[in-house]
Amino acid sequence: MKRIFKLGLLAAVMAFVLLSSALYASEDKAFLLSRVSEVQDARLRSTLENSIKVGLINNSKELDAALKKDAISRKKNNNSNLAAIRAKISEQAAPLKGLDKDKISVTKNDKGNKLFGKITGEVPASYKKFIALSAKFDPKTNTSELPHNEKAITDFFNSIKDDPTIKHALKVTNTTIQDMQRNWFSKGAGFEHVFSGEVKGSKVSGYHFWYKFYDDEAKGYAKKGDSMAGIGNPRIFTGSFTWQPNGKGGDAFKRKGGFTIGHSPQILLALGHIAIEAAKSEGAVPSAYTFYADINGESFLWQMYTLGGSIRSLYPMAPQNKK
Numbered sequence: 001m002k003r004i005f006k007l008g009l010l011a012a013v014m015a016f017v018l019l020s021s022a023l024y025a026s027e028d029k030a031f032l033l034s035r036v037s038e039v040q041d042a043r044l045r046s047t048l049e050n051s052i053k054v055g056l057i058n059n060s061k062e063l064d065a066a067l068k069k070d071a072i073s074r075k076k077n078n079n080s081n082l083a084a085i086r087a088k089i090s091e092q093a094a095p096l097k098g099l100d101k102d103k104i105s106v107t108k109n110d111k112g113n114k115l116f117g118k119i120t121g122e123v124p125a126s127y128k129k130f131i132a133l134s135a136k137f138d139p140k141t142n143t144s145e146l147p148h149n150e151k152a153i154t155d156f157f158n159s160i161k162d163d164p165t166i167k168h169a170l171k172v173t174n175t176t177i178q179d180m181q182r183n184w185f186s187k188g189a190g191f192e193h194v195f196s197g198e199v200k201g202s203k204v205s206g207y208h209f210w211y212k213f214y215d216d217e218a219k220g221y222a223k224k225g226d227s228m229a230g231i232g233n234p235r236i237f238t239g240s241f242t243w244q245p246n247g248k249g250g251d252a253f254k255r256k257g258g259f260t261i262g263h264s265p266q267i268l269l270a271l272g273h274i275a276i277e278a279a280k281s282e283g284a285v286p287s288a289y290t291f292y293a294d295i296n297g298e299s300f301l302w303q304m305y306t307l308g309g310s311i312r313s314l315y316p317m318a319p320q321n322k323k
Contacts (some may be wrong), residue, residue, distance in 0.1 A: 088278040089291045092172040099164035102264035115224040130265040134196040139245040157181045160266045169270035173277040180273045190311030204254035208315040210261045221247045230318030235298045238318040263296040
């Protein structure tokens with residue numbers, strides 16, 4: 001009788017263990033699926049869900065390992081993608097510096113009251129056309145001037161489409177002047193930000209083209225502050241400055257900004273176009289990336305920001321002066 005009781009008790013215990021294990025497995029699977037539901041990447045989420053359902057992932061430890069493996073793979077692929085983008089930009093942008101027929105010789109004064117000395121000789125037409133187009137944009141951010149300036153924008157790009165730097169950029173990227181225009185005048189509003197400059201409250205945003213500063217300084221609209229890097233280097237300025245967009249007071253301040261010096265507007269347009277098309281050709285456009293390029297006789301590290309697959313910002317970074 002005792003033996004029968006013990007066997008019955010053992011059977012009950014085993015049944016309880018099996019039932020508990022089944023319930024635990026069920027609860028654990030539901031928990032794992034709830035964790036996976038928070039994964040943003042749809043493909044990865046689907047793969048993990050299927051792996052849990054068929055028993056390839058059975059606990060949090062295995063799920064964590066799968067997520068870690070994916071993160072490592074993504075980082076590796078991203079680094080490889082950036083390396084490929086930089087290599088392509090370097091190759092395609094290399095000839096630009098020798099094609100800039102509208103480059104200008106100008107004196108830079110780091111310690112003077114004015115940043116630039118007066119340009120001697122005739123300023124190329126492309127600079128004057130740039131200033132005329134730039135003046136059509138409201139410096140305040142989140143304003144839309146594209147609809148009523150579409151003709152002026154198109155006319156400007158048509159006026160520079162035969163420039164050697166532009167022709168080179170379009171050739172190596174297998175694109176059109178309309179593609180270049182879209183890259184600079186889409187969601188990122190890159191032209192307005194980089195070339196014309198924007199104002200956020202009392203701060204200057206963008207403003208990375210040297211001749212814009214030269215023109216504003218000559219009119220009394222811009223005033224340089226302290227030079228912070230590239231001091232003594234005639235090819236780049238990095239420092240602070242103030243800007244009155246309409247020349248009627250209300251200075252906006254740039255704590256630290258900069259631009260390369262002496263090159264035409266079209267070569268900077270060409271560089272930005274090459275840089276973003278290189279990213280597109282690699283299958284994805286990063287929101288931010290850096291690369292080296294020489295457009296005025298010296299190679300600098302450039303910072304690129306994108307928005308919606310178009311250019312948002314592009315500017316050079318001068319190496320710090322040795323003390």
